[in-house]
Amino acid sequence: MVDINRAASRIAVIGTGAIGRAVVHRLLGAGRDVAVWNRTESRAADLVTAGARRARSVREAVSSSTLILLTLTDYPAVEQCLAQLDTDLSGRTIVGMYTGTAGEARLAARRVTSLGAQYLDAGIQASPETIGTDAATILYSGSRHAFEQHTATLELLSRPRFVGESPEAAAVWDLALFGVWYDAQLGLLRALDAARAAGIDVTEFARTAGSQLGHVVTAVSATVSELHQAAYPPGPANLTEHLTVVRHLIDLRAGRPLGDGGLPEVAARLDALIAAGRGGEGLTATVG
Ligand SMILES: NC(=O)c1ccc[n+]([C@@H]2O[C@H](COP(=O)([O-])OP(=O)(O)OC[C@H]3O[C@@H](n4cnc5c(N)ncnc54)[C@H](OP(=O)(O)O)[C@@H]3O)[C@@H](O)[C@H]2O)c1
Structure with missing residues (x-):
């Protein structure tokens, strides 16, 4: 059983693609304890060299952390990672950091809360290069309590903006803003x-x-x-x-x-x- 208080400042980043890598570098640069897991293990090797803890599985990364960032391609990837979790995750916050639909945000929220964790959906209005700068905005929706609990950490990544307690709010903001641009x-x-x-x-x-x-x-x-x-x-x-x-x-x-x-x-x-x-x-x- 993980001691939640001892693990209070621990973060897991699941998925070390372009966004995940930028997030890990920023968190390590701020002196934070970060566990990483990536499907293709070799792609996380340099992050481990830079100071991240390597988790051998999604379950290990999640069980040793209180804030879990899923920096993955899309919702099916999120679902595959969540499917590997079946323990009680109370005390933890899972953040879906991917571009997805409102329906996917609702499904992710349902899945995560059924495991006892709090869920935040994130809309990334940023490129990897801007992570950790004022040029990045990340939109969050879902559990206000989770957002407030982790604001100090989320502020390391971007200007965090809480856009509503319905899980899908960030996805709607994110897609509608992309729509303006397109x-x-x-x-x-x-x-x-x-x-x-x-x-x-x-x-x-x-x-x-x-x-x-x-x-x-x-x-x-x-x-x-x-x-x-x-x-x-x-x-x-x-x-x-x-x-x-x-x-x-x-x-x-x-x-x-x-x-x-x-x-x-x-x-x-x-x-x-x-x-x-x-x-x-x-x-x-x-x-x-
Ligand atoms: N990059 C940007 O500028 C940008 C800007 C705004 C929003 N976003 C959004 O942010 C999200 C992440 O983007 P990214 O640029 O970091 O993508 P990326 O570089 O392609 O990385 C995707 C990550 O997801 C993992 N992954 C994919 N399918 C998986 C599965 N089934 N199971 C486990 N892991 C899986 C990949 O693992 P492997 O290494 O094993 O393939 C990789 O770590 C996307 O939703 C994207 O639309 C990106």
């Missing part, structure tokens, strides 16, 4: 592709495209305020005018490698709102 970056790529296909100088075009992205950024707080107030003023264009442009864009993007970006669904939504007599409203009405 939509903007893919929108830019579609625009550059269309310009280039038409023989336009993309360097010159890109300068104006950059200003267009800036308009989205400056409109963020006004958009949120419209959602809060459920009031959708037209701004630069109303829904009827937007529909005309969206249809032209579908035409411009036809046959291009990145497709139309879901604009036919947007056009259908605009059509429905216009048919409902809301054609004079602004774009935020599409999700209002």
Whole structure:
């Protein structure tokens, strides 16, 4: 039986890929006691040389630690590691540090709490190089008690941000934030592709495209305020005018490698709102 008090400052990092390695180096650099386990044992060898304790199994890593970080590829990998645990894990906190879905976060939380441990789901808004710097943000959700208990350790890795007690909150934040980036970056790529296909100088075009992205950024707080107030003023264009442009864009993007970006669904939504007599409203009405 492990003495939880004696093990209070002990951390286990399960999975020493790019993120796991950065986490271990940061924790060792702060003088923390860290056990490591990696499926491919040889990939953790240099971390052991650097001062980490090698655990011979997931079970050994977990049993000797109070804070267990699962820095793994995805939920199936998390599930495979959790499946190796069947003892009472009370007093421990397990953190799922991987990019996953809301449903996966709920499953992980159920699994971990059924073993008696506290669960935190983490959304990593960071690259390995930024771990331990102010440029890294890691979002956590699940047990508030576990978050507060381990805040000092989590602060070594990034600016930690607790986003809710439902286990899936961090996954939703994480994916939605990735979505903002993908939509903007893919929108830019579609625009550059269309310009280039038409023989336009993309360097010159890109300068104006950059200003267009800036308009989205400056409109963020006004958009949120419209959602809060459920009031959708037209701004630069109303829904009827937007529909005309969206249809032209579908035409411009036809046959291009990145497709139309879901604009036919947007056009259908605009059509429905216009048919409902809301054609004079602004774009935020599409999700209002
Ligand atoms: N890297 C980034 O910049 C970044 C940024 C944001 C979020 N993330 C997310 O963070 C998570 C980790 O990313 P990473 O870059 O560290 O990935 P990675 O370098 O590919 O490392 C993945 C780790 O998971 C282990 N693993 C995979 N499948 C396993 C299984 N079935 N059982 C046991 N261990 C298994 C690997 O072990 P082996 O060595 O044996 O293969 C390795 O230790 C991912 O969900 C990723 O989406 C990464």
